[in-house]
Amino acid sequence: MMDNKNWPHEAPSTGRHGDTNAEPQGHHDLQALGQPPAGEGGERREGKQGQEIEENSAQVEGPVAETRTADFELPPAPGRAKYFSEHTFVPFKPLDHRIPELYLPIGLVERLFQQEQDQLNRESEERLARMDARRKEQEAERERAEQERKKLEQEQAKAKTAVVNKAGGPKGNPEAFRLALEKTSKKRRLQVYSLDAVEKMRSTANTADTDVVKRSEAIGRLLIERGPYRRVGIPRSVQTVLDLKQDHPHFTEVIEFVANHVALQRVSSKPVRLPPMLFFGPPGVGKTHFTEALAKTMGVPVRRHPMDQAETSSAFLGSEKTWGNSHYGLVFELLGLGDYANPVVILDELDKAQTMGSSSGRAMSPTTVLHSLLEPVSAAHVRDNSLELELDASLITWIATANYPQLIAPTLRSRLKEFLIMPPNAEQAIQVARSVVRNAIQQSGVSMAEPDKRFILALTPLSPREIYQAVMAAVAKAVAARQLMLGIEHLPVELLEDECMNEAGERCAKFH
Numbered sequence: 001m002m003d004n005k006n007w008p009h010e011a012p013s014t015g016r017h018g019d020t021n022a023e024p025q026g027h028h029d030l031q032a033l034g035q036p037p038a039g040e041g042g043e044r045r046e047g048k049q050g051q052e053i054e055e056n057s058a059q060v061e062g063p064v065a066e067t068r069t070a071d072f073e074l075p076p077a078p079g080r081a082k083y084f085s086e087h088t089f090v091p092f093k094p095l096d097h098r099i100p101e102l103y104l105p106i107g108l109v110e111r112l113f114q115q116e117q118d119q120l121n122r123e124s125e126e127r128l129a130r131m132d133a134r135r136k137e138q139e140a141e142r143e144r145a146e147q148e149r150k151k152l153e154q155e156q157a158k159a160k161t162a163v164v165n166k167a168g169g170p171k172g173n174p175e176a177f178r179l180a181l182e183k184t185s186k187k188r189r190l191q192v193y194s195l196d197a198v199e200k201m202r203s204t205a206n207t208a209d210t211d212v213v214k215r216s217e218a219i220g221r222l223l224i225e226r227g228p229y230r231r232v233g234i235p236r237s238v239q240t241v242l243d244l245k246q247d248h249p250h251f252t253e254v255i256e257f258v259a260n261h262v263a264l265q266r267v268s269s270k271p272v273r274l275p276p277m278l279f280f281g282p283p284g285v286g287k288t289h290f291t292e293a294l295a296k297t298m299g300v301p302v303r304r305h306p307m308d309q310a311e312t313s314s315a316f317l318g319s320e321k322t323w324g325n326s327h328y329g330l331v332f333e334l335l336g337l338g339d340y341a342n343p344v345v346i347l348d349e350l351d352k353a354q355t356m357g358s359s360s361g362r363a364m365s366p367t368t369v370l371h372s373l374l375e376p377v378s379a380a381h382v383r384d385n386s387l388e389l390e391l392d393a394s395l396i397t398w399i400a401t402a403n404y405p406q407l408i409a410p411t412l413r414s415r416l417k418e419f420l421i422m423p424p425n426a427e428q429a430i431q432v433a434r435s436v437v438r439n440a441i442q443q444s445g446v447s448m449a450e451p452d453k454r455f456i457l458a459l460t461p462l463s464p465r466e467i468y469q470a471v472m473a474a475v476a477k478a479v480a481a482r483q484l485m486l487g488i489e490h491l492p493v494e495l496l497e498d499e500c501m502n503e504a505g506e507r508c509a510k511f512h
Helices: 025-032 042-061 079-083 106-167 174-182 195-203 210-226 238-242 249-267 287-298 330-335 426-444 453-459 464-480
Strands: 089-092 102-105 189-191 229-231 277-280 302-306 344-348 382-384 389-391 397-402 417-420 496-498
Touching (some): 089 106, 102 106, 174 210, 174 229, 195 210, 238 249, 238 287, 249 417, 249 426, 277 287, 287 344, 287 397, 287 426, 330 389, 426 453, 453 464
Parallel strands (some): 277 417, 302 344, 344 397
Antiparallel strands (some): 089 102
16 A cells, blocks of 8 residues: 555645745646656656556555465364353253254343243142142032032931831831731722732742742742732822923823823722823924823823834733743833832833744734733733733823824724824923923932023924933033033034024024
8 A cells, every 4th residue: 555645646735825926736746756747758757657656556565465375174263153152152942842942141041041940830839729729629519519418318318207107117128018008098009919829929930940930939028028009199189280281281182181080080989090092293292201290290100111122022021931031021020019000101102113023933013912901901910921920900001102103003002092292382382491401400410590581492492302402411511610500501502593682582593
């Protein structure tokens, strides 16, 4: 680099600014540099001037640095890597697995580590607090369950004491049961078998099968201890039966028919038989639900027998003793081992009973024995094939259900009082839904308040069977959420499309 004092356009001026006779600045500069004015050997002066400039430049810049050739065997310069050492930066792995490992200054790593430790401690404390709260809730729930269990045991003990006082002895005591029935009026009891027939059964149980002998001996001894009489269930009043219209308005004709027979039974001096009935109509109108409610009103047990699954009639009067797995039938189980002479038997789906073929070529139908059981005269002297014991089944109430009555044998239909059950109208549907909801909550075994009007209205388009299923699912959902009252939010989401309530409180929802 040349010095500034030798640069041409920065050379100092020898003339004075106020001197009018001074030479022009440019001419003076050329003379100072040893260049002749223009026109006086200009070419020679230009060559000489260039040579002097190069020499001056070499004197100012000094010697040129020596250039080294590249040597790839030497290690590269440290660069920024010298800062990444254990004294400056350290690796840091955050708790969040989504963040990769970072190299951070030591001080920052310590602060972040402390923050994460504090966060872990807070989360641990919160988790312990939640566990403690959950444990307290579970303890409180167990305590409530224990109190409810004790309360239920006390109620059962009171009920058992009432039964003992009323019947003269506990149900499990056969002798007390027999003594209590001997004191009951004749129209409140019925002799369903004779003691002589029981003794005959025990004496003729001579077979090579020791199990059958032991069974007949045990059953005979029990029947003798319990006595030949069984209770006849009677509703408390005729009005109790008529009250069924509130929950089952579309069964009005059936209810009035039963109420008339109950009125006759209450004034008669002997038990009155309720005629066999057939409820037919479209599926899902609540035929089975009403039958169970009717049996509860009459104060008698109810047994549902699915006819669509039955293959033979042995389910009613037992199988032949010649079979190795011989077993007594439903009639003996209800009358001999039960407490009542007039239980209700539901012949569900009677129109779907199928006729099966046997190895001997004869047709076997599960409805064959019903011809005798549905006729009062023959029903008083039916015989269980397995025990060879005669029974009086004349007071059993038979209620059959069907969708297509034309598929039932005419000989059976002539023995049944037929009732056409149609779906309820809009007003009746609300009553039916309320009844089914109440019954479903009771069947669930959970103490819950009755749902509001919106819940009932949401179920009215459904059949009683569908209402029962929806309510059971809603109860389970409410229990899981620790709620003690059913709401519209507990119903299946696919039940509603769009729900609203108008100003009059009427529902304007669309359903699937």
